[in-house]
Amino acid sequence: MSFARAVEKKLLRAQVASVEQLLALNERELRSLPDIGPATVSSIISALAEAGLSLAADPYEAYECARHSDVARDAELRAYFLCDSCRDAYAQLAFGDRSPEWVSRERVEGYCGHCNELRVVRLSQWFLCGTCDRVIRSIGRGLASAKFVESVWADTFRGTSELSLRETDPVELRPRGRRSDVDRSATADFVADYVSGEAVLGIELKSGRSALTGGGIGKPMSQFQLDTTDCDDITAAAVALNAPVFLVHAQVIGRAHAPTERYEGVGLWFARPWDMLQHLEMVRRRPRETRDAAYFKTTMFRPFAEFPSYVEDRFWADLESMRRGGFPILYQR
The missing domain is CATH 3.40.1350.10 (Trna Endonuclease; Chain: A, domain 1)
Structure with a gap:
């Protein structure tokens, strides 16, 4: 595969001399290289996509908030004690049919964080940003x-x-x-x-x-x-x-x-x-x-x-x- 000559020069100056080296980088690492700006990154990603390739996954990328379906730097696992019916309501009505990332196998008798009724509840987790977590609670x-x-x-x-x-x-x-x-x-x-x-x-x-x-x-x-x-x-x-x-x-x-x-x-x-x-x-x-x-x-x-x-x-x-x-x-x- 080939890149525009200007892009190739920038990659070589950044000591990225092969496609293998490039594919070992994630987008964050690529942006951190000298002389590699957003336009260059976009051009590289497009060229790789045309060849059926992509940059490496970023192990530190921001999570996607389940409520507004977009990445957020403060999105993290938020936990709620919910009865089964309220857990389903959270998934369907608030999180766009997105199931919890994790649900405890342990069932305890306690108050559901949504309906406030004394029921059998389980701890359930979704990725949510701070704002959405406060709203849900x-x-x-x-x-x-x-x-x-x-x-x-x-x-x-x-x-x-x-x-x-x-x-x-x-x-x-x-x-x-x-x-x-x-x-x-x-x-x-x-x-x-x-x-x-x-x-x-x-x-x-x-x-x-x-x-x-x-x-x-x-x-x-x-x-x-x-x-x-x-x-x-x-x-x-x-x-x-x-x-x-x-x-x-x-x-x-x-x-x-x-x-x-x-x-x-x-x-x-x-x-x-x-x-x-x-x-x-x-x-x-x-x-x-x-x-x-x-x-x-x-x-x-x-x-x-x-x-x-x-x-x-x-x-x-x-x-x-x-x-x-x-x-x-x-x-x-």
Whole structure:
């Protein structure tokens, strides 16, 4: 086989004098040779392919992330305790029908990291980048948060209201980038309907490990951070619903059930959208990220146990106010 004369000269200057020597190199090693740039490497790879040949495999090449199907330098084996049905859901819905790289033969009784149910689980591993790993781990906590909200709503409103709660934007497993911004921004996580079927209010749920004042476990957080895009989503959902959307924070913590962990909701708070702007402290870029966040005083939140009395005494005036004057502004840059 032959290369362009200029390519041959570059290889000879790099002391690569035969095809055998060339085939012993991987792409990373080839790029490290003097005077061998990306264009030259591309030309060499194309010429080798035409001859049915290829460079050596790189034992240190980056792994491909199973969720977004592209190589990532921080992709590594990430392990999850999953029941059989959730393992299948991970493979089919989040990882494009990609089976685990490894599944333990040992079956243990513990809490599934996805459905949060006490079941027989096995340790399962996929290659994932750091971002996708954080997203996947947050989904199990998100599912637990949604169930917690439904449970607290049922207990809090029992016998005091004819409002019924339904989940309208459930947490789902999906490949990275599958969901559009339009779909994401126009729907509240929950909607409460009156007996007539009319949508009366929406709930945008945010969950985390930290408490707020007036309940929960541990020291309350000093500030509440909310991406400005999330604020915009709340406004868009309220406009689409023609009803106010309330920000709700759930404190969900992990409790060890060795070798697994169970998610448990221990605190719930709500914030009126009319209170948010007056509690805004600043809008700034999140550290080490490209997203802007609004930082609020946590005093805008009230324990969710007070929500029924708010609905009874003040909500209907707020609803009428919104329908006359529009949804309130949540933040200003």
